[in-house]
Amino acid sequence: MDRAEILGLLADAVEKLDVKGVEPLVxxxxxxxxxxxELLTEGLSRGMQRVGQAFNCGDMFxxxxxxxxxxxxxxxxxxxxxxxxxxxxxxxxxxxxxNIYGDVHTVGKQVAMPVFEASGIRVIDLGEDLNDEAFVEGxxxxxxxxxxxxxxxxxxxxxTKETVEAIRxxxxxxxxxxxxxxxxxxxxxxxRMGADDxxxxxxxxxxxxxxxxxxxx
Amino acid sequence: MSRIVDEWVSxxxxxxxxxxxxxxxxxxxxxxxxxxxxxxxxxxxxDYWQITYAGYSHQEIYHDxxxxxxACIRTxxxxxxxxxxxxxxxxxxxxxxxxxxxxxxxFIHRGxxxxxxxxPLAATLDEAIAMYERRDYEKYLADSRAVTxxxxxxxxxxxxxxxxxxxxxxxxxxxxPTNYAETIVEVQNFQKWMVTEPKEKVRRYxxxxxxxxxxxxxxxxxxxxxxxxxxxCLFGGARTWGPRHLEAFADVxxxxxxxxxxxxxHVFWHHCGRNLPGALQMISEIPGVRGVQYDMPYxxxxxxxxxxxxxxxxxFKGRQCAMNAPTxxxxxxxxxxxxxxxxxxxxxxxxxxxxxxxMPGCEIDSFSPTENVRAMIETARSRRID
Ligand code: B12
Ligand SMILES: [Zn+2]
Numbered sequence: 001m002d003r004a005e006i007l008g009l010l011a012d013a014v015e016k017l018d019v020k021g022v023e024p025l026v027x028x029x030x031x032x033x034x035x036x037x038e039l040l041t042e043g044l045s046r047g048m049q050r051v052g053q054a055f056n057c058g059d060m061f062x063x064x065x066x067x068x069x070x071x072x073x074x075x076x077x078x079x080x081x082x083x084x085x086x087x088x089x090x091x092x093x094x095x096x097x098x099n100i101y102g103d104v105h106t107v108g109k110q111v112a113m114p115v116f117e118a119s120g121i122r123v124i125d126l127g128e129d130l131n132d133e134a135f136v137e138g139x140x141x142x143x144x145x146x147x148x149x150x151x152x153x154x155x156x157x158x159x160t161k162e163t164v165e166a167i168r169x170x171x172x173x174x175x176x177x178x179x180x181x182x183x184x185x186x187x188x189x190x191x192r193m194g195a196d197d198x199x200x201x202x203x204x205x206x207x208x209x210x211x212x213x214x215x216x217x
Numbered sequence: 218m219s220r221i222v223d224e225w226v227s228x229x230x231x232x233x234x235x236x237x238x239x240x241x242x243x244x245x246x247x248x249x250x251x252x253x254x255x256x257x258x259x260x261x262x263x264d265y266w267q268i269t270y271a272g273y274s275h276q277e278i279y280h281d282x283x284x285x286x287x288a289c290i291r292t293x294x295x296x297x298x299x300x301x302x303x304x305x306x307x308x309x310x311x312x313x314x315x316x317x318x319x320x321x322x323x324f325i326h327r328g329x330x331x332x333x334x335x336x337p338l339a340a341t342l343d344e345a346i347a348m349y350e351r352r353d354y355e356k357y358l359a360d361s362r363a364v365t366x367x368x369x370x371x372x373x374x375x376x377x378x379x380x381x382x383x384x385x386x387x388x389x390x391x392x393x394p395t396n397y398a399e400t401i402v403e404v405q406n407f408q409k410w411m412v413t414e415p416k417e418k419v420r421r422y423x424x425x426x427x428x429x430x431x432x433x434x435x436x437x438x439x440x441x442x443x444x445x446x447x448x449x450c451l452f453g454g455a456r457t458w459g460p461r462h463l464e465a466f467a468d469v470x471x472x473x474x475x476x477x478x479x480x481x482x483h484v485f486w487h488h489c490g491r492n493l494p495g496a497l498q499m500i501s502e503i504p505g506v507r508g509v510q511y512d513m514p515y516x517x518x519x520x521x522x523x524x525x526x527x528x529x530x531x532x533f534k535g536r537q538c539a540m541n542a543p544t545x546x547x548x549x550x551x552x553x554x555x556x557x558x559x560x561x562x563x564x565x566x567x568x569x570x571x572x573x574x575x576m577p578g579c580e581i582d583s584f585s586p587t588e589n590v591r592a593m594i595e596t597a598r599s600r601r602i603d
Binding site: 017019055056057058060061062063064066067070101102104106107110129153154155157158183184186189201 | 513584
């Protein structure tokens with residue numbers, strides 16, 4: 001198999017929800033001499049992008065998208081340890097992400113993370129139902145450029161204000177861009193509460209984050 | 218007989234000024250029958266919000282039935298919505314699946330206005346099936362909140378409904394089989410299993426959920442309908458499924474909906490979140506379902522609000538009352554003017570096709586300002602239907 005063919009198969013594995021097939025394919029790709037970073041950006045991530053398109057035009061639905069995310073992550077888990085050696089060239093930015101205090105909705109985060117990863121944003125998942133301190137600690141520990149708040153309900157979205165304030169008090173606000181995500185967000189309201197933006201769509205979220213960081217779309 | 222109910226009845230009965238020509242009950246019932254009403258009925262789902270509005274914390278009412286009922290009636294007496302929603306939370310739904318000693322691990326109280334948090338009950342499909350096969354939900358029922366809190370609260374509100382001569386209906390809430398199937402194992406797991414697990418196994422689980430729900434309906438026949446309940450909200454699951462999975466697995470909800478429609482006169486379906494038009498279509502075809510509390514358009518659908526309201530109204534035409542607006546988000550962080558605007562858009566787009574009920578797609582968030590709740594009520598009442 002040539003390079004293009006293997007990359008095509010990797011993208012297909014994600015799109016066709018091949019949970020079992022993805023790991024052997026990654027092995028095959030590495031054995032064939034493909035670089036971990038290209039395997040990710042031109043293989044798995046392409047698949048994830050197609051999933052996004054299919055989702056947004058109604059050809060794919062949440063149950064399938066969730067399985068596609070699992071396939072993507074299974075592949076990523078194999079590739080990730082090798083990426084550093086490869087110079088992490090594909091990483092545009094680092095992001096910490098977690099659900100704000102009181103919120104245990106995990107589905108949105110599970111979908112958003114691989115979408116971000118597939119666009120070159122390395123995501124560190126801090127978990128769910130996090131107090132403000134967890135975000136402050138997360139910024140100190142990982143030095144991200146981006147902070148993502150998972151806010152899946154109006155009440156937890158409203159808590160953005162306190163969490164941003166805690167980050168500001170810790171003197172860390174200027175070093176990061178903060179974006180909220182979830183079905184109940186509103187960009188205007190997010191800005192009023194001190195965040196930089198908000199999105200109820202992971203793919204659109206990527207566009208917004210790139211804008212915030214001054215990166216080309 | 219309940220003291221708290223009698224106190225309220227003596228305070229309110231015969232002393233409330235009429236609104237329009239119809240009673241609250243008549244207005245709601247007519248809308249559900251697709252008949253003309255004086256005003257568009259307005260019945261926001263005030264679950265947690267009414268607790269806060271009445272000055273209680275969620276912790277405070279958790280074990281106190283009187284305070285829970287007091288909050289619902291107090292809020293209604295002030296706002297005069299066209300229905301009283303009984304208070305329900307997730308513990309009512311699933312505590313009876315859990316032995317008493319493990320309950321504190323599954324339910325977590327946070328701030329005074331925050332939702333009750335809970336942890337899922339089973340990690341795999343096999344575990345979930347086994348739990349149902351063992352009939353855990355019967356074993357642990359006796360001292361669970363379904364019995365100690367939900368039922369007495371429901372009975373108190375129904376007592377109020379009857380003693381007030383059915384001026385205002387009480388809405389009884391119960392969850393459908395897919396809602397249980399998802400909640401018990403965490404929604405995302407169930408969704409994935411529909412794709413990855415053998416179809417028969419998923420079916421087996423859903424059938425067990427259906428059986429439990431149908432048995433529960435017998436309880437409702439005796440204790441809810443038997444004590445005057447007429448209005449019932451079915452909290453549907455399957456909210457993020459696509460057409461393939463609705464087709465393959467949603468029949469359990471259809472069966473349940475139809476059965477509930479035979480017991481309660483006015484059944485409506487709660488389908489919150491992002492709604493697939495195909496799912497609304499499916500719900501609209503369930504015999505006995507007279508209303509649909511729907512919400513926002515599904516991902517990727519590029520429609521304006523009036524277009525969305527119209528699209529839904531056309532689906533329900535001739536069959537159901539359309540229930541929506543404003544969104545729970547707008548109710549919480551929008552202005553009163555924005556709330557008024559969306560309620561008007563909803564009414565205008567709906568009435569040419571079917572009856573309307575102003576009822577946001579899901580429960581009003583505890584943090585929603587009172588002026589926004591008042592704004593939705595005033596807007597519904599500001600215009601007579603000709
Ligand atoms: C599944 C679900 C649950 C499950 C969650 C299981 C789980 N492990 O996740 C359970 C049953 C546990 C649950 C519980 C509750 N839920 Co709930 N839930 C839903 C539901 C139906 C689907 C959510 C979902 O999976 N969506 C699919 C994902 C992929 O979409 P998404 O989250 O929007 O994510 C997308 C984008 O927002 C974006 N994104 C996600 N994260 C991020 C992060 C960043 C930084 C960015 C940029 C983008 C981004 O990417 C995703 C893809 O585009 C929604 C309704 C809905 N359809 O949204 C309600 C919903 C979120 N829940 C709601 C409520 C009220 C509750 C409860 C309070 C119910 C109750 N009374 O107990 C509890 C609260 C639990 C808690 N404390 O957190 C309400 C919130 C209303 C509001 N406006 O506040 C919703 C919106 C339903 C509604 N009314 O419309 N829920
Ligand atoms: Zn809801």
